[in-house]
Amino acid sequence: MGMIKEFKEFAVKGNVVDMAVGIVIGAAFGKIVTSVVGDVIMPPIGLLIGGVDFSDLAIVLKEATAEAPAVTIGYGKFIQTVLDFTIVAFAIFIVVKGINRLKRKEEAAPTPPANPAPSKEELLLTEIRDLLRDKK
Template sequence: MKSFIQEFKDFAIKGNMIDMAVGIIIGTAFNNVVNTLVKKVIMPPLSILTDGVNYADRKYVLKTAEGENKEIAIGYGELVEVLVDFIIIALTIFIVIKFINRFKKKSEDPNNKTVETPKNIELLSNIEELMKEQNTLLKSKK
């Protein structure tokens, strides 16, 4: 019976923990790329289409406090912006996974038999052909 510490050590050493860490790091970097894509590339043209309205500032004011310049409001604009972010992220991930799966299917295709001949075997084949040519030339001179 293994101890808890031994089980954790096996889990960490066998790569499961390392695979998770790599996935999280790549996911975080990908998240930064997509956030920049959304905020700097996609949202500015959408703002032009909507006459310069910034969705993050859109809200429905329920009540304003008189003396403190505070208001109680529902910020639906941020929700719209987050939903657009989500749709773009989901679409981007879908396209990337589809692209990866295309290559994965191609590599697993049993009809795809294009395998590059290793260099040493190719050289041996060339030497064999040269030797055959040499033998025919030598036989023809006799």
């Protein structure tokens, strides 16, 4: 029973739950980026370079036979994957940059000193009080 309890404590910790949520959101974001690249960005680029569908771009190493399919290097799909990665990496860069900027602002905010030095007025009033006390 000790192992189950220990696992439960580990799994319920805030960092583990936050990480799991981040992974799920990241996977969904990756699918969105893949769709944007494949369905929105690449078709106009293919049209600009002569009506080419990037997913069909490949170098045939060996033609298909009755017994075996063709052996190809699908560089069009690779180009799409690189573009996907670039967009995801840039989005993560922007998020991390924003978080770092917020952290720097927090660090730069001056904290009030624990015991601020007394002002000139306070020093003068302290001297007057001490002088009046000594006269009695």
